Amino acid sequence: MYLTRTTLLLIMCSYMLFVSTVDWISQPAGAWYRPFLVALAVIVIAAFCHREQNSDDL
Numbered sequence: 001m002y003l004t005r006t007t008l009l010l011i012m013c014s015y016m017l018f019v020s021t022v023d024w025i026s027q028p029a030g031a032w033y034r035p036f037l038v039a040l041a042v043i044v045i046a047a048f049c050h051r052e053q054n055s056d057d058l
Contacts, residue, residue, distance in 0.1 A: 006049040014042060
C-alpha cells in the first residue's frame with residue numbers, strides 16, 4: 001500500500017498529538033466540547049491533505 005508523504009505526516013502528527021492531549025481531553029472538570037475540537041481539527045487537516053491531490057492520483 002502506497003502512502004503519500006502528507007498522509008504519513010498526518011498519521012505521525014495525529015499520534016503525537018493524541019499521546020500528548022489524551023489527559024487534556026478526558027479531564028472531568030473540562031469543557032464538554034474538548035473532544036469535538038480535536039475531531040474537528042483532524043477533519044480539517046485530512047480535508048486539506050486530500051484537497052492537494054490531483055484527480056489523476058485517485
